[in-house]
Amino acid sequence: MLSKIKSEVICMIGGKEYQYKDGLTAYQQIKGKYSISFIYARDNSIVLELNAIQDSSNWEKEYEEQFGEEPSFFN
Template identity: 80%
Template sequence: MIDEKEYQYKDGVSAYQQIKGKYSISSIYARGNSIVLELKPIQDSSNWKNGYKTVW
């Protein structure tokens, strides 16, 4: 589920190729004979990266 929209994939490889680098898992649960992953977009912010670098 992404933004409350449900998508189904034939296998884990297909699903992984679609979400790789774009989403992180916010929750996971079983429903019927399926495993449901709720995803949220990855927020790529260079601000926290730069702040982290200056601390170290």
């Protein structure tokens, strides 16, 4: 859907603003890296507040560190 936006798009990531000429350009930069937490209009631009997508490949290690045991798939 983001790629359909023809007006300027501003992406807010960690308090910093990144401007793109349109939604397609923004989409190409953020796809697979960020999820959208908020969308709103400001002046003549669409503003997206983004959160980084967490890498889930280390979730078992993170679980073990947090809970002190290996994850069980049978609980």
